């Protein structure tokens with residue numbers, strides 16, 4: 240295999256004893272033998288040949304190099320009620336001390352957590368394979384910056400960029416940073432695979448799905464601009480770093496200067512991590528709020544002071560109704576990230592409320608930034624209502640004919656043998672961090688049980704998991720405690736996890752699960768920012784509806800088209816895609832918020848773009864349907880930075 244294999248960290252002592260107990264689990268665990276053998280020998284599904292006992296399966300998994308299984312420790316959680324520090328939303332951040340002078344000191348232990356490299360993605364050596372193209376589509380022209388040092392950034396922020404080892408700005412950063420530094424509102428359409436239109440090639444989509452660095456594109460200039468003025472602009476807050484600080488006595492109301500809204504909890508935490516990095520050694524205090532984070536933890540964090548607030552829309556609107564905890568009156572920057580996702584998931588009313596600053600903010604200098612994979616009508620309307628006419632508009636896509644960093648393989652499998660096929664696949668190469676996508680929560684549960692009970696270190700995530708389980712699953716995946724994660728498409732939206740070497744579409748996303756756009760988004764979880772990866776998809780007789788688009792993607796990405804898809808190879812070489820564009824012409828009618836004569840953008844149907852019903856976005860993840868085993872969880876690290 241040409242793709243490199245990830246190092247899967249060994250499981251810590253005492254954490255790896257899930258094996259024996261795990262066998263006695265319920266929920267789909269099979270008591271009989273385990274199939275061994277090629278379920279897809281030669282690309283064709285075949286009957287399993289050899290039956291392994293559970294014992295043998297366990298040995299096989301360990302011999303192959305897969306780390307031992309661990310399970311979420313419910314008993315321990317029930318007993319202790321968890322600990323504040325276990326919540327990703329309460330992760331450690333730099334705490335400013337009022338006694339600091341102009342230059343705040345370094346805190347080595349925290350620096351190691353934030354920038355330690357163990358969990359933070361570094362630019363890969365194949366970055367040159369990404370041919371990225373930016374189209375500036377509004378009247379505002381911005382000269383791009385080639386180096387962070389030339390962008391007029393605050394020196395502390397430049398230090399933080401260096402600590403993060405961002406050597407040079409990515410394309411979207413090279414335009415967005417100067418635009419924000421110059422005080423412009425920004426609309427950035429960074430295609431992540433949801434746009435299919437006549438002018439968009441499938442290769443562009445595939446290329447553009449693999450991490451353009453848009454989080455840092457807005458975080459860096461905003462934090463930089465506020466750093467120098469934090470003392471003047473920031474609301475009073477307790478001196479958390481002082482020895483006499485008492486959280487019961489010393490409390491403040493959160494009065495953020497920056498509000499960043501994102502569609503999912505996991506994305507919120509991911510962006511919070513970037514904020515923790517960029518705010519390091521500054522007075523600016525980042526906080527994150529999302530559904531599922533206990534209110535006591537949320538309030539406790541906000542009461543220490545909050546300058547940069549990252550939030551999911553539902554939780555933010557709830558908090559806006561609690562003026563003793565939060566006021567939007569100081570907000571100077573509002574960022575709507577993945578705007579199209581939130582609009583599709585019916586958050587329009589909430590977004591308008593947030594954009595309006597809860598009706599309390601009359602700041603004429605208010606800067607709005609909107610990031611989106613597509614620019615549908617509702618987003619255009621929002622832009623024209625709230626943004627300055629001279630806002631900067633950029634569309635980022637990839638030019639070039641092929642994405643060389645993801646090897647895509649499509650394997651034909653009998654639907655009933657998929658489980659065996661994925662089991663075999665996991666033994667077909669060196670153990671590596673692997674993300675497996677299913678189309679339904681039920682399929683996720685079933686597959687997790689099936690593989691886990693065969694000794695493979697799996698974990699899983701979907702919308703019915705409670706927040707503790709979700710956070711444990713992500714932490715386990717990121718740290719390598721459970722290097723195989725099984726997820727629905729919606730729960731892995733926008734994820735940026737280091738070293739995902741293999742993405743498996745256990746279920747190909749058919750039309751009702753987002754189709755080819757969803758496929759592109761999913762495979763883009765590997766081979767990020769210049770790394771390489773493999774994407775394997777199981778094709779069954781139920782996947783005819785994506786066959787044509789899939790074939791087109793393979794051709795444009797220079798991947799081989801298997802025999803069973805040859806019938807879809809266009810004879811004239813003309814690769815046509817379905818176009819579910821909403822009418823770009825309407826943009827003009829709405830007061831010029833559109834992209835003029837730029838390419839039309841997509842507006843996928845509500846459910847389909849999510850790969851699951853829209854309700855999964857950030858609504859109550861109620862059921863406690865977590866993992867079945869009751870082995871030792873091995874104690875999640877206090878703050879492993881994911």
Ligand SMILES: Nc1ncnc2c1ncn2[C@@H]1O[C@H](COP(=O)(O)OP(=O)(O)OP(=O)(O)O)[C@@H](O)[C@H]1O
Pocket residue numbers: 359360361362404405406407408409412429431447448449450451452453454455733734735763767768
């Ligand atoms: N200038 C840079 N140099 C190197 N790495 C960078 C740079 N900027 C960001 N990164 C890293 O690139 C990764 C991808 O960034 P990010 O998650 O913001 O991408 P994205 O555009 O949101 O991707 P997607 O839309 O595909 O989810 C992150 O791990 C981030 O730390």
